[in-house]
Amino acid sequence: MSGGRRADTQRSVVGRALAILDSFTRERPVLRLVEITRSTGLPATTVLRLVRDLCEWGAVERTADLRYRIGPRLGRLAELRDDGRIVGGTR
Secondary structure (H helix, E strand, C coil): CECCECCCCCCCHHHHHHHHHHCCCCCCCEECHHHHHHHHCCCHHHHHHHHHHHHHHCCEEECCCCCEEECHHHHHHHHCCCCCCCCCCCC
16 A cells, blocks of 8 residues: 555546545445545545535535535436437447
8 A cells, every 4th residue: 555545546536536426326325525535545635625626517516414425417417328329320
């Protein structure tokens, strides 16, 4: 382990942000920062910084009780998923 980070923790910023998003599940759709930190193995300061960025972009939103959930922007992106269909063609 180098720099206090677990060996399996993502090294790129994008990878770390995706690891944060991957912390949310159907069973645990709302999380505290400490739960995200524990789930990702990232330092708390990194989680806080990235969660703030994700909130600013709309990928994550903060609840009234200071927890976090998937934000509306990811919902809009999910609506774009075509489930393998191509209009006017085949796959």
